[in-house]
């Protein structure tokens with residue numbers, strides 16, 4: 001039985017309107033021409049920085065600070081928003097899967113037993129992101145799973161690959177496919193009929209999120225389940241090389257691998273087993289619904305084979321989706337959102353579609369919906385569909401700012417929480433000029449929200465979930481930009497390992513509140529207790545410590 005009542009903060013008052021702004025993909029890095037935040041005009045964020053060290057500081061947003069396996073793991077929005085919302089560091093999917101594979105426990109679990117009953121007669125299909133990015137999936141985990149599944153009886157395996165170029169360098173897909181092909185060849189030598197069956201770029205095929213564009217999932221379905229795609233190849237390395245002539249890894253069109261009679265080698269059939277091997281939820285939920293739900297009207301599936309399906313993890317704890325999974329997800333319970341709602345903090349959360357689940361679903365510990373509809377309002381601004389965000393770098397930043405402003409001025413809410421996506425979503429395109437425009441737009445949205453907070457005498461907390469726009473090139477150890485063989489600058493589309501800023505302020509901030517200097521290693525998970533304090537409460541004991549103190553002057 002959870003006791004939801006939070007203790008009153010000894011000095012800080014309740015009832016101040018608090019704006020909680022998360023800039024997506026906004027880290028701190030040395031100022032040079034590839035730091036788009038530095039290049040862009042960002043007067044609001046610049047002025048917040050002037051408040052250092054009492055009202056502005058840096059916090060950790062990658063590696064173990066957010067529950068990832070190693071310090072080389074860059075941050076990402078899932079683990080970042082989980083930490084921000086939950087106030088504690090949970091071992092995340094990447095790490096839990098590593099442990100389950102290393103111990104072999106994955107093969108003794110309910111999920112694996114469930115799918116393995118198909119191995120005698122059916123095919124095992126593995127669908128997921130093929131890279132070593134470690135954000136949604138990892139190649140080495142797929143390799144171990146392939147080996148383990150074949151040792152545990154899988155005789156026929158088909159892999160449906162999604163090429164990356166977003167969490168890893170563009171162009172790296174070719175190498176990953178070659179590595180996978182050589183693993184599959186080894187399996188074939190051992191008598192397992194193992195092949196790549198289909199593929200496509202992650203942003204164009206399968207890995208949409210938050211129901212932004214079901215066509216993306218449909219394109220994948222047609223290739224993976226029906227064996228139909230506009231492009232047919234007999235070899236996946238060739239496919240990727242050829243399709244890259246007209247598209248980046250992220251956006252490769254769907255293809256199927258066919259035999260000498262032009263017949264697809266691996267559509268999903270009755271009696272087959274399917275595993276989606278991404279551990280991260282947001283971009284697998286839509287496919288999971290298509291695979292799992294009897295009633296489904298998002299697109300015409302045409303063919304609905306009777307399969308046994310398991311996720312690498314369970315992706316949605318509230319929907320219990322999917323019902324079967326190989327590894328139990330982190331149990332992110334008692335999040336700050338749930339506590340605050342129980343203590344009467346009325347909450348408004350908003351972003352545009354592509355980041356909407358970040359400030360709701362991830363924030364609340366990978367849980368759909370709100371805790372108490374009478375206390376909470378979640379507003380989604382529809383994202384532009386079918387474009388890459390470098391052509392629309394302002395995205396919906398100002399619309400998000402307006403919605404937050406109106407929510408603040410309405411005085412109906414105690415917490416107004418937003419995610420402003422630009423630095424991240426445009427940063428991922430690798431378009432430096434567009435990312436500069438994106439950062440400026442994000443800064444303007446911050447200003448709009450802070451101005452509203454000034455009007456109502458409230459408090460603001462501005463932070464970010466991980467780095468991205470502050471560094472757009474791959475660098476050597478001493479920080480020099482790297483060039484490829486042809487002399488071209490290597491553009492970094494991915495996140496970074498940089499720390500992110502956090503700033504506090506506003507007329508409602510009590511006198512004497514400042515950042516403590518005794519939590520130098522503070523990270524995203526320390527923000528929840530900080531915010532609880534600013535709402536007038538003390539965080540639960542097991543939360544990471546608050547970043548602030550109140551000094552008497």
Ligand code: 3PG
Nearest residue numbers: 076077078135166167424
């Ligand atoms: C994506 O899913 O777009 C990237 O892999 C990670 O970006 P995010 O963690 O910022 O959502």
Ligand code: CO
Nearest residue numbers: 025424428495
């Ligand atoms: Co991102």
